[in-house]
Amino acid sequence: MKNNKTISSQNQIPWKKRLQYNFDNFMSKGGMSVFLALVSAFFTAFLLMTLLRTSFEKLFPNDYINDSSELLWEVFVELIGLRDTGDEANFAAKTAGIITIFVGLVLFSSLVAFITQEFEAKLLALRKGKSPVVEANHTLILGFSDRIIDIIQELVVANESESDAVVVILSQESKEEMDDFLRNNLGEIKTTRVVTRNGSITSLNDLKKVGVEVAKSAIVLNEAKGSDPEAVKTLADARVVKSILAVVAANGEENLPQIVAELHSQQYRRLAENIVPGAVTTLNEADILGRILVQTSRSAGLATVYLNLVGFEGNEFYFYRANSGWHSVTFRELPFHFSNGIPLGVRHADGTLTIKPSQDYKLADDDEAIILAEDDSTIDFNPNPVVEPQNIGYLDYGPTLEPKIEKYLVLGWNSKARIALREYAAYLTKGSQVDLAVNELSEEIQSEFDKIAKAYPDIKMEAKEIDVNSIKQLKSLNPHEYTSISILASTGENAEEIDAKTLTILLEMRQIFRDYAAETGKPVFTDLIAEIIDSQETDLVIKAGVKDFVLTNQFVSKILAQVSQEPDVMSIYRDLFSADGSELYIKPISLYFPVELIGKLTFADCVLAAQHRNEVCLGVRISAHATDKDKNFGIDLVPRMNKRLNLTFSDALITLADDQT
Structure with a gap:
């Protein structure tokens, strides 16, 4: 029941003001309300003008008006401004026609203007990327x-077998800026369509507009770079976790797409993975690249191998189960039952993975083999061996590499430095040395370094402060004495600026090596390892004399794209990038074959020889092509088993092994 005072106050408001207020509320609802008001006004005017003209016709009739339908038509066409009353009409009809035309001019032009305005507003909304996406089974970024x-390029390769694949991007960037950037940088997208929309990645409404409820997978990007301050990365991580929560809220836990997220903090990674266990996969750029950096510096060429392993271009990992069962085949026998593809491990029925299991392990029928192959369509298990190695005496040939003292230098400091230092210390033989050289040796860096050094007392470790832009101070490091030097990316506004600083140091190092070789007559065998942000800089890096390089964006982007389509692949990467268990190595061919057999080998022989050392051979590295980009820098992964290899004694095998010996 309303308050009497309220009713009394409402009664005191003049009806004109109340009517105006209600009209204003109705019009403020937007497009449809305005349209209905204009149409109503138009037909009201039509009714009034018809009554006016009918009255005039009764008082002052015109001979050319024969019935009421002709009168209605004449009023209508006058109202919309198509014609006037004509010369044969009398004065009364002309007067009514003038009034009708004037009223119609105001109303009809207002209606046309409104329709034009709404059309322009719709186009503006489309340009702003606010309209809903009507897609299903798409990848949402x-x-x-x-x-x-790099992510979209990987997804384009993955979607080549689909006739109409879709990638939808939701970002707070304007749609026009995103479209322009993609148009200028993406290139051919084949069967994949890319749809961009503007909005918040943490808004339920915006997520529903881009079809999060029917998406196949969701990739959540982190806006903070690895070189950003910790406070910036923490805020960006929190936003990523909030976005994951929004995706869960929009879908419900039972209908979630596979979610892949990039997070810097271990704490936030744990929180994200525990939101819905098994549905969220996280990765940390620094964690992965720090380990790759160390492995690459200890075995030149591994960066190219990893680039061929991650993503969809080149070779990739597949989980394969034989339709007719495994016929009790052992892991030693398994490779020779495939024409294409190399088994690296097994995924068991309980979901656990074993990389490089025992050679005598017999595969159970519910096991899945982890196969490295160019395409899943080429994988076909044959119950009988499809190729037999020659076994021409090399199985009795078994030299090993003696562990050697190594010396490494990490130049620069970023989020990967502490990981790289720990990995070096974990890998190296007692008595080896790992040094750090930075522009500014702050208390925080010194404290982090001291903790690592204390944890690995058998490894010599020293931190130094130098001006990395000074050739004189770089020379004082005696860089020619190191096994390899890893140059970490510094800070900068963008990838171009960061890479420019890295390339400057590369050129200075190259000049130092040249000067040393000219002065002493001794060659320099130090490998240069560089962290390059922009993958387009590879040609410049090669010309700068780098033995190997780490492409930050490309590595992480490829992994994000691949894991979004096959989440279990992340477990394989974590195993390969870890210092524990088996890792990838590029080992000289002299460890496997005597010199007289080098030119007589098939890839099956390489696989068998590696098995004799309890290793898995993935491919070969041709040293003559090590700097040839068109020939994949000499890396030939997973050739056909019966392929005859034209190898020399300077070439190497790419193997999965327990250590470098």
Whole structure:
């Protein structure tokens, strides 16, 4: 029951004001209300003008008006301004016609103007990317960063077998800016369509507009770079976790797409993975690249191998189960039952993975083999061996590499430095040395370094402060004495600026090596390892004399794209990138074959020889092509088993092994 005072107050408001208020509320609802008001006004005017003209016709009739339908038509066409009353009409009809035309001019032009305005507003909304997406089974990318191009390029390769694949991007960037960036940088996208929308990645409404409820997978990008301050990365991580929560809220836990997220903090990774266990996969750029950096520096060429392993271009990992069972085949026998593809391990029925199991392990029928192959369509298990190694005496040939003292230098400091230092210390033989050289040796860096050094007392470790832009101070490090030097990316506004600083140091190092060789007559065998942000800089890096390089955006982007389509692949990467268990190595061919057999080998022989050392051979490295980009820098992964290899004694096998010996 209303308050009497309220009723009394409402009664005191003049009806004109109340009517105006109600009309204003109705019109403020937007497009449809305005349209209905204009149409109503138009037909009201039509009714009034018809009554006026009918009255005039009764008082002052016109001979050419024969019935009421002709009168209605004449009023209507006058109202919309198509014609006047004509010369044969009398004065009364002309007067009514003038009034009708004037009223119609105001109303009809207002209606046309409104329709034009709404059309322009719709176009503006489309340009702003606010309209809903009507797609299903698409890949949803939340956020927009420098790595977006590499991710989409990977998804384009993955979607080649589909006739109409869709990638939808939701970001707070404007749609026009995103479209322009993609148009200028993406290139051919084949059967994949890319749809961009503007909005918040943490908004339920915006997520529903881009079809999160029917998406196949969601990739959540982190807006913070590895070189950003910790406070910036923490805030960006929190936003990523909030976005994951929004995806869960929009879908419910039972209907979630596979979610892949990039997070810097271990704490936030744990929180994200525990939101819905098994549905969220996280990765940390620094964690992966720090380990790759160490492995690459200890075995030149591994960066190219890893680039061929991650993503969809080249070779990739598949989980394969034989339709007719495994026929009690052992892991030693398994490779020779495939024409294409190399088994690396087994995924058991309980979901656990074993990389490089025992050679005598017999595969159970519910096991899945982890196969490295160019395409899953080429994988076909034959119950009988499809190729037999020659076994021409090399199985009795078994030299080993003696562990050697190594010396490494990490130049620069970023989020990967502490990981790289720990990995070096874990890998190296007692008595080896790992040094750190930075522009500014702050208390925080010194404290982090001292903790690592204390944890590995058998490894010599020293931190130094130098000006990395000074050739004189770089020379004082005696860089020619190191096994390899890893140059970490510094800070900068963008990838171009960061890479420019890295390339400058590379050129200075190259000049130092040249000067040393000219002065002493001794060659320099130090490998240069560089962290390059922009993958387009590879040609410049090669010309700068780098033995190997780490492409930050490309590595992480490829992994994000692949894990979004096959989440279990992340377990394989974690195993391969870890210092524990088996890792990838590029080992000289002299460890496997005597010199007289080198030119007589098939790839099956390489696989068998590696098995004799309890290793898995993935391919070969041709040293003559080590700097040839068109020939994949000499890396030939997973050739056909019966392929005859034209190898020399300077070439190497790419193997999965327990150590470098």
